[in-house]
Amino acid sequence: MEQLFIIFFSVVVINNFILAKFLGLCPFFGVSRELKSATSMGLAVIFVMTIASIVTWFINRYVLIAYQVEFLQTIVFILVIAALVQLVELFIAKTSPMLQRVLGIYLPLITTNCAVLGVCLLNIKDDYNLIETIIHGLGAGLGFTLAICIMAGIRERLSVCRVPPSMQGFPLSFVIGCLMALSFFGFQGFFTH
Amino acid sequence: MGFGAEFYKGIFKENPSFRLVLGICPTLAVTTSVENAIGMGLAATFVLLGSNIFIALLRNFIPDKVRIPSFIVIISTFVTITDLVMAAYAPDLHNALGIFIPLIVVNCIIMGRAEAFASKSSTGASIADAFGMGTGFTLALILIGSSRELIGNGTLLGFPILFSSFKPAVIMILPPGAFLTMGLLLGLFNYISRKRSS
Numbered sequence: 001m002e003q004l005f006i007i008f009f010s011v012v013v014i015n016n017f018i019l020a021k022f023l024g025l026c027p028f029f030g031v032s033r034e035l036k037s038a039t040s041m042g043l044a045v046i047f048v049m050t051i052a053s054i055v056t057w058f059i060n061r062y063v064l065i066a067y068q069v070e071f072l073q074t075i076v077f078i079l080v081i082a083a084l085v086q087l088v089e090l091f092i093a094k095t096s097p098m099l100q101r102v103l104g105i106y107l108p109l110i111t112t113n114c115a116v117l118g119v120c121l122l123n124i125k126d127d128y129n130l131i132e133t134i135i136h137g138l139g140a141g142l143g144f145t146l147a148i149c150i151m152a153g154i155r156e157r158l159s160v161c162r163v164p165p166s167m168q169g170f171p172l173s174f175v176i177g178c179l180m181a182l183s184f185f186g187f188q189g190f191f192t193h
Numbered sequence: 194m195g196f197g198a199e200f201y202k203g204i205f206k207e208n209p210s211f212r213l214v215l216g217i218c219p220t221l222a223v224t225t226s227v228e229n230a231i232g233m234g235l236a237a238t239f240v241l242l243g244s245n246i247f248i249a250l251l252r253n254f255i256p257d258k259v260r261i262p263s264f265i266v267i268i269s270t271f272v273t274i275t276d277l278v279m280a281a282y283a284p285d286l287h288n289a290l291g292i293f294i295p296l297i298v299v300n301c302i303i304m305g306r307a308e309a310f311a312s313k314s315s316t317g318a319s320i321a322d323a324f325g326m327g328t329g330f331t332l333a334l335i336l337i338g339s340s341r342e343l344i345g346n347g348t349l350l351g352f353p354i355l356f357s358s359f360k361p362a363v364i365m366i367l368p369p370g371a372f373l374t375m376g377l378l379l380g381l382f383n384y385i386s387r388k389r390s391s
Contacts, residue, residue, distance in 0.1 A: 020368050022222035026301060029217070071277065074295040075269040082262060114218050114299040121292045166384040167376075170214050174376030181369040 004135050006191060007128075011139035014190055017115050018147040019181040024115030028148055029173050031106070033159075038152035042145025044106040046138065048088065049119050052081050053137030056120040057130060077120050082111045115144060150180060196321040203325030209302045210333035211382040216302040219293050220334060221371040227350045230338030232286045234331025236275050236294060241303050241330075242323040243271035248311040249319035255312075264307045269298045302330060340374050341365045 017023045024045070031041045056077050064070050089107045092099050110116060119140045123133045154176055163172055209215045216237075223233045247267050248255075255263045276294045279287045287294065297303065306326055311319040339349055345365030347355045364370050 022218050022368070022371070023296075025217040025221065026215075029214070071273060074273050074276065074298055075266065078265055078269055078298050079262070082265060114296045117299050118292060118296060121295055125292065164380075166387060167380045168383075171376045171380035171383060174372050174379060178369045178372035178376060181372055182364075185367065185369060 004132065007132055008135050008139045010191065011136055012143040012146065013184060014187045016143045016147055016184055017118070017140050018144060019177070019184045021118070023118040024113050024144055027109065027113060028144075028151060028177075029170060031109075032148050032151040032155055032173070035149065035152040035156055037106075038148045039145070040102050041106045041109075042141070042148050044103040044110055045113065045115065045144050046141030047103070048081075048085060048107070048110050049116055049141040049144075050134065050137045051088065052084055052116050052120055053123055053133050054130070055084060056080060057123060057128075057133045060124050073121075073124070078117060081116055081120070085111045115140065147180065147184075151176065196317060199318050199321035200325035200328075203322065203327070203329035204332065205329075207326075208329040208333060208382075209305075209326055210330060210337075211379060212386075213302075213305075214379070215305055216300040216330070217375070218296065219300060220337065221368075221375055223290055223293055224334055224338040224341055224371065224374075225366045226342045226346070227335060227338045229286070229289050230334035231331065232279075232283070233290055233293065234327070234334045236279065236290070237297055237300060237302070237330055238323070238327025239275055240268065240271045240297050241306060241327050242320065243274075244268045244303055244307055245311040245319040245323035246316060248307050249314060249316040252312050260312065261308075264304060264312075265298070268303055268307070272297045302326060337371075337374055337378065340378070341370055345370060 011017070015021055018025065018028050027041055027045070032038050059076065059080060060070075060073070064073060064076065085107055092103065092107075119137055123136055126136075128136055151173070155173065158172065158176075167175075203209065205212075207213060210217070210220050219233055219237070223229045244264070244267050248264060251263075251267075272295060275297070276287075279290075279294060306322060310322050314322070342348055342350075343354060344362050345367075346363075347353060347359050347361045362370075365374065
């Protein structure tokens with residue numbers, strides 16, 4: 001239980017996927033202009049990350065390792081994620097129009113989100129069992145949502161401020177990212193081991 | 194447009210990192226030192242070159258509806274080759290770059306060039322484009338890597354450069370320093386291109 005809590009807490013804040021591991025930066029800067037779309041993006045990422053973690057864990061265990069073709073990991077994982085996203089999209093469109101409205105356009109974007117492939121690769125690299133994999137996937141998604149929502153909140157406020165023309169848009173967002181990473185850095189000493 | 198122009202546009206005018214702001218994840222993650230930056234740049238250039246050639250050759254055979262999955266298969270084949278070759282011949286670099294080598298698959302630069310350029314252009318032009326974009330990406334990584342290594346560690350490529358009383362600002366090689374360096378360099382590039390156009 002303690003182990004699970006450490007995995008969860010460390011992936012949400014200490015080793016936050018965006019601010020400490022640099023995974024999923026494209027949506028972090030691209031979809032953080034307003035809080036509403038940032039939240040939807042975050043929800044879609046939590047959803048896909050958790051499912052992708054579980055599915056790739058089974059595929060790794062019962063297909064790749066069983067047939068000794070681990071070198072195909074990258075190809076198989078990215079194709080599985082792409083197929084999975086399509087499937088989830090179809091499923092949501094059929095069953096829940098409400099979710100479809102919220103997540104709609106963000107789901108296809110997730111296929112090329114490196115955070116999703118990253119979380120699947122890290123699960124395998126760190127040799128997690130199924131429960132740890134689920135916690136890690138869920139935590140990574142939550143950490144992503146936390147960071148992108150804070151970013152969107154700050155950028156909404158900044159949109160009414162006057163900034164030097166050369167720093168507008170991306171450059172300023174990166175500097176904000178720096179300040180956020182700096183403050184998240186404060187969590188670093190949380191677990192001593 | 195000649196091959197030369199296809200090559201040069203990737204270096205400044207359409208530099209993937211600073212002008213198009215694509216593929217930022219590896220740009221920030223591996224630039225803690227110049228050595229890692231060069232390794233990542235070369236790996237991405239190789240994948241870009243391989244995928245651009247194959248996609249340009251196959252562009253008339255790939256049905257439009259399944260083009261994205263086909264591109265992904267081609268790109269990940271080259272990524273796997275890079276991954277295995279690097280693990281065999283440069284194990285230290287392979288360790289330092291970690292999961293960012295398999296993650297070249299989802300680097301938007303490569304997918305972006307496949308979709309926007311190689312699937313519509315001749316093989317020769319695609320090769321020039323891949324070399325240009327790859328060089329632009331590598332140069333950008335080296336620029337970020339050297340500023341971070343110099344300020345954060347006082348060295349370049351592992352050799353001490355600054356005088357010995359210089360106290361390195363370690364924050365520059367930690368994650369916050371990556372965001373800061375990238376933000377300031379992007380601002381600088383914007384300033385230069387505004388100056389040029391006015």
